[in-house]
Amino acid sequence: MADGPLAGCRVLELAGIGPGPFAGMxxxxxxxxxxxxxxxxxxxxxxxFEHVDVLNRGKRSVLLDLKRPDAVRAVLDMAARADVLIEGxxxxxxxxxxxxxxxxxxxxxxxxxxxxxxxxxDGPLARLAGHDIxxxxxxxxxxxxxxxxxxxxxxxxxxxxxxxxxxxxxxxxLAALREAERTGRGQIVDAAIVDGTAHLLAGTHMLLATETxxxxxxVNLLDGGAPxxxxxxxxxxxxxxVGALEPKFYAELLAVLGLDEDPAAQHDRAGWPRLRERxxxxxxxxxxxxxxxxxxxxxxCVAPVLSLREAADHPHIRARGTLVERDGVLQPAPAPRxxxxxxxxxxxxxxxxxxxxxxxxxxxxEDAEALLSSGxxxxx
Numbered sequence: 537m538a539d540g541p542l543a544g545c546r547v548l549e550l551a552g553i554g555p556g557p558f559a560g561m562x563x564x565x566x567x568x569x570x571x572x573x574x575x576x577x578x579x580x581x582x583x584x585f586e587h588v589d590v591l592n593r594g595k596r597s598v599l600l601d602l603k604r605p606d607a608v609r610a611v612l613d614m615a616a617r618a619d620v621l622i623e624g625x626x627x628x629x630x631x632x633x634x635x636x637x638x639x640x641x642x643x644x645x646x647x648x649x650x651x652x653x654x655x656x657x658d659g660p661l662a663r664l665a666g667h668d669i670x671x672x673x674x675x676x677x678x679x680x681x682x683x684x685x686x687x688x689x690x691x692x693x694x695x696x697x698x699x700x701x702x703x704x705x706x707x708x709x710l711a712a713l714r715e716a717e718r719t720g721r722g723q724i725v726d727a728a729i730v731d732g733t734a735h736l737l738a739g740t741h742m743l744l745a746t747e748t749x750x751x752x753x754x755v756n757l758l759d760g761g762a763p764x765x766x767x768x769x770x771x772x773x774x775x776x777x778v779g780a781l782e783p784k785f786y787a788e789l790l791a792v793l794g795l796d797e798d799p800a801a802q803h804d805r806a807g808w809p810r811l812r813e814r815x816x817x818x819x820x821x822x823x824x825x826x827x828x829x830x831x832x833x834x835x836x837c838v839a840p841v842l843s844l845r846e847a848a849d850h851p852h853i854r855a856r857g858t859l860v861e862r863d864g865v866l867q868p869a870p871a872p873r874x875x876x877x878x879x880x881x882x883x884x885x886x887x888x889x890x891x892x893x894x895x896x897x898x899x900x901x902e903d904a905e906a907l908l909s910s911g912x913x914x915x916x
Contacts, residue, residue, distance in 0.1 A: 539567055539877065539878060539879055539880045540565070540566045540567020540568075540870070540874070540877055540878070540879040540880070541566055541567060541874055541877040541879075542563060542566040542567040542568040543567040543568075543877070544567075544569075545563070545567070545568040545569065545619045545620065545713070546568070546569050546571075546617065546618045546619050546620070547560065547563050547564075547568045547569065547570040547571070547618065547619065547620040547621075547622065548571055548573065548611070548614050548615055548618040548620070548621045548622075549570055549571065549572045549573065549595070549621075549622050549623075550573050550611075550621070550622070550623040550624070550625070550630070550635070551572050551573055551574045551575060551578055551888075552623065552624030552625065552652070553624070554624070554668075554693070554697045554698075554701070554702070555624065555652050555697045555698060555701030555702035555705065555727075555729065556622055556623070556624030556652040556702065556705070557572075557589075557591035557592060557702075558591055558697070558698050558701075558702035558703075559622055559650070559652065559702040559703075559705040559706050559709070560572065560591070560592075560595060560622060561590070561591045561592065561593060561594065561595070562702065562703075562706050563620070563706060563709070564593065564594030564595050564882050565593075565594060565870035565871075565879055565881075565882065566870070566879060567877070567879060568619075568620075569596075570594060570595040570596070571595065571596050571597070571598060571614070571891075571895050571899070572592060572595045572596070572597045572598070572886075573598055573600055573602075573611060573614075574597050574598070574599045574600070574888035574889060575599070575600065575601065575602055576599065576601055576914065578888065586885060586886070586887045586888065587863075587884065587885055587887065588863075588865050588885065589885045590865060590867045590885065591885075592885035592886065593867070593881070593882045593883065593884060593885050594881075594882020594883055595882070595883075595885070595886065596886060596890070596891035596894070596895055597886040597887070597888050597889055597890050597891055597892070597916075598889065598891060598892040598895045598896065598913065599888050599889030599892050599913065599914040599915075599916060600892075600907075600912065600913050600914075601911065601912050601913075601914075602633055602635070604910075604912040605634075606903070606906070606907060606910065606912045607907065607912040607913060608633060608634045608635060609902075610896065610901045610902075610904075610907055610912070610913065611635055612634075612635070612639060612640065612643050613643075613899070613900070613901045613902055614895075614899050614901060615635075615640040615643055615644055615647060616643040616644045617644075617899055617900065618644065618647060619646070619647070619648065619713065619716075620647070620648045620649075620650060620709055620713065621640055621647060621648070621649050621650065622650035622651075622652060622705065622709070623635070623649075623650070623651060623652070624651075624652040624653065625653075626653065626663055626665075627653065627657050627658070627662050627663055628663070630651075637649045637651075637724045641722055644722065645720070645721065645722055646716045646720055646721070646722045647716075647722040648709055648712040648713055648716055648722050648723065648725060649722065649723070649724045649725065650705050650708060650709045650712075650724075650725040650727060651724060651725060651726050651727060652701060652702070652705050652727050653726075653727070653728055653729070654666040654667070654668075654670070654671045654696075654701070654728065654729045654730065655671070655728060655729075655730060656726060656728030656730065656731060657726045657728070667693075668693035668695075668696035668697045668701075668729070669690060669693075669696070671696045671700070671701075671729040671730050671733060672691075672695050672696040672700070672729075672733050673688075674730060675700075675730055675733045675734045675737065676734075676737065676751075677691075677695050677696075677733050677734075677736070677737060678690070678691075679753065680737075680740065680753050680759060681753060681759070682753045682754060682759075683753070683754040683760060684752070684753065684754030684755050684760075684761065685754070686753075686754070688753065695733055695736065696729045696733050697729065699732065699733065699736055700729045700730070700731070700732030700733030700734075700735070700736055701727065701728075701729040701732055701733075703732070704727050704731070704732035704735070705725065705727035708725035708726075708727050709725055712725050743756075743757075757781070761808075762781075762808065763808050763811045763812035763815055764778060764779075764780045764781065764786050764789065764802065764811075764815075765778065765779050765780070765781060766778055766812070766815075767841060768815060768816055768819035768820075769816070769819065769820060770819055770820065770822060770823055770824040770826075770827055771820055771821060771822055771823050772823040772824055772825075774823070774824035774840070774841065775824070775840075775841040776819055776824060776827050776828075776831075776838055776839070776840055776841065777838065777839050777840075777841050778815070778836075778837070778838050779837040779838070779839075780836050780837050780838070781837070783799060783802060784835070785835055785836055785837050786799055786802050786836075787799040788834055788835050788836040789836040789837075789838065791836075792830055792831055792834055792836055792838075793815070793818040793819075794818070795814055795815075795818060797811060797814065824840050824841075825840075827840070828840040844866070845866065847859060848861070848866055857869050858871075860881060862881065862884065863884055869881060870882075887916050888916060889914045889915055889916030890916050892908070892913050892914060892915040892916065893908060893915045896908070896913060
């Protein structure tokens with residue numbers, strides 16, 4: 537039995553890519569029983585690498601041919617016993633399969649039906665293909681990231697797929713679960729990456745409204761425009777991240793670097809070019825390791841810029857167990873943490889169909905043996 541605050545919650549995930557699986561992984565990390573419905577030939581770009589697909593950890597997999605009416609009926613049987621269903625198809629696809637919200641809610645009025653898309657269920661672009669980069673481009677988020685005078689820089693797919701997408705699907709699902717428990721009424725959660733990404737920009741829009749933020753990149757307080765909130769190269773070609781926003785932290789930065797700048801002139805923009813040059817020269821005088829040691833016990837808000845693999849060896853990350861390695865795969869531990877219902881790393885990612893027979897039985901799907909013998913359901 538899974539641990540965590542969602543123990544006992546049943547989630548049905550119609551297999552997709554990116555933010556949908558991330559949401560399913562997060563719910564599994566929180567203790568939910570997540571069953572992923574895979575389709576024959578559905579692994580796509582990651583065929584052959586299913587065993588390292590961290591987004592599928594903690595889940596069980598059933599392989600169903602959704603072109604077969606009996607397989608669709610099996611999913612509806614499972615939806616009748618689920619608390620949550622999540623899907624990441626383009627608008628209208630689930631309906632054409634016979635697995636849309638109306639179909640599923642008719643079988644289970646308490647069901648939370650989570651829909652994950654880039655553009656949303658309606659709007660001029662709703663039925664068009666897209667990816668993270670395009671979604672965040674339309675919200676202004678991509679425009680805001682990068683250095684002054686340079687092109688926009690792609691923040692991986694953290695802001696769109698996983699931040700504005702999968703995370704907001706989880707938020708919506710949890711809120712709708714609370715409502716279902718209170719009223720007995722399920723509902724549809726329309727989680728769109730454009731909506732979530734725009735929501736993440738709430739603080740930036742506040743600054744924009746006060747005219748303390750310019751609608752261009754690399755010239756503002758939090759986008760590298762300020763010399764005391766920026767990244768600097770060290771003598772060994774590595775980098776240090778500086779976030780000394782508050783006056784006392786800025787004063788500490790100057791003290792550790794041995795610079796005789798006037799702390800009171802921190803926000804004098806006329807002096808920023810010269811200050812940036814002095815900070816750059818100071819950081820370039822030592823290696824990253826030397827500066828990391830110098831700032832290790834300081835409130836200057838300075839940290840070494842580590843690679844993904846290096847991060848696992850940092851004393852703080854290691855002490856908290858923030859990153860773990862299992863079966864040779866480096867991955868994040870479940871987050872956040874709970875005092876009364878602690879979470880634990882779920883089972884390794886299954887190959888598609890690994891649990892088909894077991895799931896069909898434990899979820900009381902009708903005619904399970906006939907599904908397996910006909911090929912509508914496949915046990916890997």
